[in-house]
Amino acid sequence: MTMCGASPAQTDTGLVPSDGALVRLKVLDIAELGRGGPDLFVLRLSPPGWETPLPGRFLMLRAAATGREYLCARPFSICRINDEALVVFFQVRGKATRDFAALKPGDPVDVWGPLGNSLPVDSCRPVLALAGGMGIAPFVNYVDQHPAPGNISLEFGHRLPLECYPLRYIEGKCRIRTHHEKNDGDRAVFSALVEERIREFALSGIILACGPGAFLRLVRELALKYRAEAWLSLETRMACGIGACLGCAVKALLPAEAFAAPAQVLAAPPSRGDREHFVQTCLCGPNFRADRVLL
Amino acid sequence: MSAGGRENAKLGVCLKGARASLALNNPVLTASGTFGYGLEFSPYGDLRKLGGIVVKGLSLEPREGNPMPRIAETPCGLLNSVGLQNCGAEIFLRDKLPLLPVEVLPVIVNLYAAATDEFAVLAGLFSGEHGIAALEVNISCPNVREGGLLFGQDPRMAAEVTAAVRARCPDKPLIVKLTPNVTDIAVIAKACVEAGADILSCINTLSGMAVDLNTRSPLLATVTGGLSGPAIKPVALRSVWQASRAVSVPVIGVGGIGSAEDVLEFILAGAGAVQVGTASFSRPDAVFRIVEDLPAVMEKYGVDDLEAFRGSLLTWQTD
Secondary structure, X not given: OOOOOEEOOOOOOOOOOOOOEEEEEEEEEEEEEOOOOOOEEEEEEOOOOOOOOOOOOEEEEEEOOOOOOOOOOEEEEOXXXXXXXXXXXXXXXXXXXXXXXXXXXXXXXXEEEEEOOOOOEEOOOOEEEEEXXXXXXXXXXXXXXXXXXXXXXXXXXXOOOHHHOOHHHOOOOOEEEEEEOOOHHHHHHHHHHHHHHHHXXXXXXXXXXXXXXXXXXXXXXXXXXXXXXXXXXXXXXXXXXOOOXXXXXXXXXXXXXXXXXXXXXXXXXXXXOOEEEEEEHHHHOOEEEOOOEEO | OOOHHHOOOEOOEEEEOOOOEEXXXXXXXXXXXXXXXXXXXXHHOOHHHOOEEEOOOEOOOOEOOOOOOOEEEEXXXXXXXXXXXXXXXXXXXXXXHHHOOOOOOOEEEEEOOOOHHHHHHHHHHXXXXXXXXXXXXXXXXXXXXXXXXXXXXXXXXXXXXXXXXHHHOOOOOEEEEEOOOOOXXXXXXXXXXXXXXXXXXXXXXXXXXXXXXXXXXXXXOOOEEEEEOHHHHHHHHHHHHHHHHHOOOOEEEEOOOOOHHHXXXXXXXXXXXXXXXXXXXXXXXXXXXXXXXXXXXXHHOOOOEHHHHOOOOOOOOOO
């Protein structure tokens, strides 16, 4: 690509929903990453036949054999998507993810997506990607899809050994630095580095972050401090993923008149007079501008 | 739909109220609060195939809803305390309703208010409104003028609300949605029908609660919430059976319906139609599949006319 192209975060109006589709896929294979049972898995599914979605979007997944003990699907970042497979990275945290970990090749799963908005992709602006732990998942797809991945600098903070994370897909494609946090001292060092990097990228870069709540709050504060354009990829409890259950609300700054259809407004910086309103993570996110969302 | 030889199955139902009737192409509606404003589900099925949709509860002004967390899974169920987050009646009429295929899809609005006069004003907004097939009144909400007691827990208040809505919107069939959180649902059912309800829907969510031992916190920010899903199906079925025997108007069954078999169970117990709720969270195509499956399931159980099948529950012969 020679043109300098920017694709703003794709959003709909909040009125007419997305291009989502429900498909029954088959498990191709499932691999546990790391040793000693940190319960981290890479699940590869048969390709869904979607037109390749812009990076940062998510899907809902449920095992077709799900009983009634729990009812809802679970949301996941699209970790990779291509003609061969749809890849999801997950950690066992409860009953549903325990069932996912027990899936076998050939098992049917129901998936709907791609859902939500995408992360901004601009081939000319340098990108600082900040990932904490499981928050690496959307950045694998981001690096995969980016027209100029050499412009991406990824800082990855993690607590488990590095082999627990699906970094191999993007090794050598962008600048990656990893930071193993074994104690609070390591965390303080990583936090200081995050601040330094945000300051560096504030003038002309885009900052993207995904990870635990405390990590996102830190990135948000620093992005506001240095007036950087930063996007936070949120993980919120969801039942449906499509704007019906209203379980994934998050507070965002909006002008009063945008309350009915907030998604487009949220892609631009806030204005004076904007007020806090609940919006749905599934329809208006999962990626929010740091200066719009309140965490 | 591959109906094969089942085209003759009579899927259509007519819910004949005392003053107004609601004719549906099939008995499967969506439950309020589980289907957004309809369009959210259009990528997952053809809205025009549904019996109708009941949209998210509307209030006079937009409502932000309750703080997070608002939803929690429980065995076979879902607890929620969304707090009626909605865009308000005016924005619904201006921005959402025009996008729905109202000529072929009955669209029912669900109304939420905190006082009787507020219900009346809200109902007035929909009177004469083309594209609104009926009103459903949510009386499972606290009456702020009477110490926060739920309208639906007191026969006098339930009747007052029903009469007030009836008076301000006389041209639409009036559905009143009952709460199961009462001692005797038949008493409330009768009060609503006497006050002018054309149709009843049973039931709204059951009051419930869940806690986390690790954090020693409730799973919902509001501590208690409404339980829905398969867990409440027996309560819903019982309520439909009791209400339909207590009144002469049609009853719509709601609560834990997830299959075409469930639809027939409710109709057998006395429902004239049903609403699919939480199942739409589990799979966005759930309600479309239920409609598609219904003719085959009717054939399997020897049902060829839903109107004739309604309430045909047999009784045990006891000495």
